[in-house]
Amino acid sequence: MQFIGAGSLGVAGGVLYGESVQKDVELLIPQVVPPEDYSPGVASWYNTVCNQCSAGCGISVRIREGKAKKIEGNPVHPVSQGRLCARGQAGLNVLYNPDRIRSPLQNATSRESGSFTEISWDEALTTIGSRIGRLRIEGNASRVRLLTGSTRGGLDELFAQFMSLLGSDHYQQYDFTDPGALRAANRIAFGMDQLPHYDIKHADYLLSFGADYLATWLSPVHYSLAYGHLRQGRDGQRGRTVQIEPRMSLSGAAADEWIAARPGTEGLLALGLAHELLRAGSYTGSDRDEWASALQPYSPAMVAAETDVSVDTIVRIAREFAESTASLAIAGGATAAGTNAVASVVAVNALNYLAGNLNQPGGIFFNPDPAFSAAAGSRQVGMQGMLDLAEAMEAGDVEVLIVHDSNPVHALPENVRFRQAMENVPLVVALSSFHDETTDMADLILPTNTYLESWGDDVPDPGVGFPVASISQPVVAPLYDTLPVGDIVLALARRIGGELPIRMPWGTMEEFIKARWRDEYDGRTAGLEGQDFDAFWQASLEAGVWGQPGIVAGDPSMPSSAAMIAALANPVSEFAGDESDYPFVLHPYLTATFLDGRGANLPWLQELPDPMTSVVYGSWAELNPATAEDLGIREGDVLEVETPAGSVSVPALIFPALRPGVVAMPIGQGHTAYGRYARNRGANPMDLVSMQIDDRSGDLAWAATRARVRNTGERLQIIKTDGVTRTLGRQILGPKNDHA
Amino acid sequence: MFDHGQPSYAEVNKDILSVMLETGPRYWMLLGTTMSVAVIFFFMPWFYQLIVGVGAAGMSRNAYWGTYLSNFIFWIGLSHSGTLLSAILHITNSPWRKSVYRSAEAMTLFSLMTAALFVMVHLGRVWFVHWSFPIPNQMGLWPNFRSPLMFDVMAITTYLTASSIFIYMGSVPDFAAVRDASTGTRRRLYTIFSFGWRGTAREWHTLGWAYTFFAVFVIPLAVSVHSIVSWDFALSIVPGLHHTIFAPYFVCGAIYSGTAGIVTVMYCLRKFLNFERYIGQVHLDNLGKLLLALSLIWSYINMLELFSSWYGGSSFELEALKFKLTGFYAPLYWEMILFCAFVPLLMFFRKFRWSWNKMLLISILINIGMLTERFIIVATSQPRKFLPNAFGFYFPSWIEISITIGSFAIFATMFLIFIKWVPAISIYEVKETLKPLRRDA
Amino acid sequence: MKWGNDLSTFVEKFRQYLKPGYYDEFDYHWTMTIDLDRCTGCEACVVACQAENNLPIVGEKRYAQNREIKWIRIERYWEGEYPDVKMGFIPMLCQHCDAAPCEIACPVFATYHNQDGLNTQIYNRCIGTRTCAVYCPYEVRYFNWFTYTWDEPLEQQLNPDVTVREKGVMEKCTFCIQRIRLAKDNAKDDDRRRVRDGEVVPACVQSCPTEAMAFGDSNDPEAKVSKMMKNPRGYTVLEELNTTPSIVYLKKAHAES
């Protein structure tokens, strides 16, 4: 006995000692005999498409020993040009995320329970297939609804075919970040659906109305590259940027001038500028008088009073804007999220129109017809569509709801009651890689491959001025028992039967994509001479992208100023909530890291200090220093932010570059599910947004809610890397004396 | 010099040896307590830290050095009592030294060992500590002798060697006395310890010479050791640490706290080992004066440090200074000023210098002050370096605090063991101070 | 012994070793320029570095204790008050100083200056005295307070060209030395004596969406960095400390008028 005792003691000691001083051996190559498809120690790069936001950057993924090691921008891709943002690089966390769904799941008991049991693919697909098949035969196919995020390219095409063959016209997309107002406004102004190419690169005066083009607006990487060029790309010529927004964004920080106009009046400010522009007489178009009369009311004095921007500033900016050879005005963010969103953006478009920035270098270029005649964003239904969907589900008109790459339960305001509506849907199918809020409400979860394991293709929107299409290919073998979304659709088609399998003959997504590209290849001849399809396909696959820089848009249908003028009315946003009870304006904003919250489950992004505040993990509410002082609020005091729509509790953060009377909150945190890194972290400002819709775009006016804050007296440490954020006169940002 | 009448030579042997040879239960209880405190407060937290990593302590990227290092300096400082005093007083042969120097030197040795322990605790990978010793190795890699830390390694090992030799050689005749007074194993042991010392004129003569040389070597050594420790800080360019005054500042502070330490130890010896006859008023009085002088020097250097950083006017220095004087740790700073600069002034009055209890209190306050001084040095300078964006804050974790407490227990344990193995007062040197055995005496 | 047995060479070497300084003898002098007028503080470089160099995911608790490890970080400085408030970003990473305060500090040579002018950190050699970090005025050295682990299967992403550090070890930006080594090997393979300009860039430079960063060998007058360094806006941070950093910042320009 003693021996054992002593022995085990010794062992314990040894173990503890070893534990304390040694680290366990790790194998570089998991297999003893390395497989054929790679040579150990040699890295190979595969080009594919980033899926972290809808910009459609081309990426190259570094593969070692069959594992993805790093994501970088694809040098030959015209959107990203070898560069990539933080979100894009964190794509590896999507692929290797510990919280991925690893096999088909079936809801065990109630939907609330969120407990699932594993089932086989065959079983899952049969269940769905038979049910939809029955509906199809009964002619109730319209009771099948398909909801996706901003799905584009081949997958979008596949979904569309699937639904139309099924006989349901209820394939709709909802993406919070989709620039619906911008599209609507462009339709009005320029009469085209797809977004134009904003040539920031060659602009020398960029006037941004709330568009955080360096972090979240449309195509951040592309615009960042352009910004770098705008600043220092041309010898002796440094472009200027002016940012108009109530809370300084990344783009605001980069701007030479940051103007915090009264929230909701940015459109008005644009009109004021237009008025001044016209008065200064720099516009000499035939329709000058119509404009003059239309802009008559917006005198600098009146606009100054409304927008709280001084007359001189208005006059000066108007002058600078007019005088610069290549000026450009863009609108986004909160400006495009008021009840007057479309009107505001139209006003900005008008500014471009009057300054003659259309089809000018450094101005707005209209994209030629995109490859695959992709109708970008045409299926984006906006908030109105979601309300209708929720209503239909509430009314029991929906029997099967298929959700993919969209998280309405988190992204929609509480008062849409989407979660409750889902209760009335007999069969909810989620095609998802993660247990997000919506997925957890599903009856059947079909685990999908991540974009790094799937075939697909994409047409970036906005384009880059000439036709471009990218191929995305699997860069690693699937980690788990999951399937590419496309393959799932095709499998379902086979299960459903009828004409679907005949009209959708492809075995896999890969076949479909290849077929699609063959059609495109046959369709185009220009620039493809002497290159047979296989060569073309191989080349495109290796490059990850195919484009025809030669082709530019023909002279676009010059915008009808009448339509624009008509749309200028009602330029000021109306806010939900009475100013007396709700003294603050709530300013939710997209963060560079999480966007609308899809990035919240990626550890690298959770640990990435927020660019403007350096905060990590969790969310906060920002107040202007003066305001905070008046209310006696210090950083870390837990505030209860309350709006007509609801209330949340978050720690306060004092933010110097915030308009007094505004309380700003980052969007993206506040998940109740979505894996270990996202769950129960911070608050979701969407719970505070009142249901107001700009009827011209059908989009949610998420920046048009008033709020009040109350100091709960509790405290919560805000985790941030910043110590003191003043230089204390130390010449860290450069010597004071010189004027380089 | 003897409060309670002169003891005879024989009594000296009896008194002093009895402490070693007769051990009561109180001693064992005391030893047991200190040992268990040492284990529970020092070694167990340390083991935990070994397993999880130094993160168990409160340090962060705002302060990579914490209480471990400040305690290291404190203990090194305490060690400057003995050897230095003993050596200086030996050379200036002031007789009152003779009855206190043995325990003073013991203090040196043990606080030095405690300090060394703190280096171990501080290291991130202590299991590779030997890489910092100049040992031939197959990598052909040697330590970096340009590094202030290597100066430390060299200085402290030298100091450890020198002071242990110093104390040992001083005790050889007393080991002989123990040998003669004991039997059995102890006798055999002490026969070896005492080299078979007989006390012949030749032996005394050689010992005298050797001892004097040890003293001569030890004085510059002790000065260099704490200068070098101060250079760990001063050789950095960190505002608040980069001061030329640091070497004298540290040396003076070291002797200061060391001397205070002696007073505390003497009090205990006197109280618990009944050495009233040998440790008397005169010692207390002299030490009191010494302390007073040191406290004045210390205050002066302290003012100098503040003044020079302020007068330099560099934004970095001023920020560090501001943080030290008015920041979170300002109360600690002013507590230190109170304990080390003002309280000691009481010793201007004989009333305080002559009262054991009052002196005990003062000496303990001084050492508390010195402990905080070292803490302030690490805790206020590092979080206020050059880039404001990296400014931060350091607060010790409970593990650091517990280990700090434990270190005192370790010191006490070693001292308790010491008094049972070595005569706590030098027998033969006390005899020298008695009136000689002459007819005419 | 390096100098052989020949006494004269020994003496000659000895003389040479008595002179301070070495930069002129570098094979390369890797240098980075960061144009603050282009930098938007988007932090793409931060993630790029984390991916390339196996930086751990420390978790919320450790972050709250300031135990994060980010070889490159963005520092932010506000100027002025609302409404005339400006934000200045400055990426802060190891400056690879030629006269690095950290290097003398290490008792075991875990950090020293290599022949590429890089300030290297040898993890295996480090015993964790943390002196280098205390001495570093840029506070860009990071310590492994714990042995960090990756939630399975995140560890599959780890870059096999870079070690994973254990507890008790100091680490910092290496200018992606693994990439530099690879580039030099390639150069050797196709019989070039030197690496071409732009042939190798660290992960941060590679990813920078605004092309604010440039990297190259400043010994080569034709290199992009050499040209950038001549820019009148160029400066080095904390110049007054005479650490002679290998990173030249280009001050943010201000709009005329």
Place this chain on the structure above:
Amino acid sequence: MAIMGTFAFEEDFLAAAEKLQSSGFDNISLLSPVPLAEAQKVLGLGKSAVRRFSLAGAIIGALAGFALAAGTALVFVLPTSGRAIITIPPFLIITYEMTILFGVLFTLLGFHVVSDLPAWRDRPYLPAANIDRFVVVVEGAAGEQAARAEAIIRQAGAEEIHHVEEDQ
């Protein structure tokens, strides 16, 4: 055979010592509980050879110290902070410490050599000599010589006289 005489008083002890010394006894040792300068004078002990050891140690230490610092720097040339490889000022500190270290060690050695301790055999000794008695030991005296020594000691007023057989 050795003769030991114990004395209670210093003067007698010294007197005996001088007497023996003058009457040509070369192998005497004088045991005392405390160092006695007079006794050492009697034996004519002047400057001790220990100091030569100390000096030698210090010099060797200084050389060794610099050699260690400079030599190891050359074995593996690792430049740091743009300092010279052989950086004099810091190496002087190493030199300084090593000087003292070797000085101390050699002094220790010196002590052992000169005092020829540790003793490998017991020598005539009385514990009292380490308490409060002075002891004169005359060794290597035999027969009539011994008698003379004994006479001198007794005459000087020794309390007791012991004869001990030396183990040869």
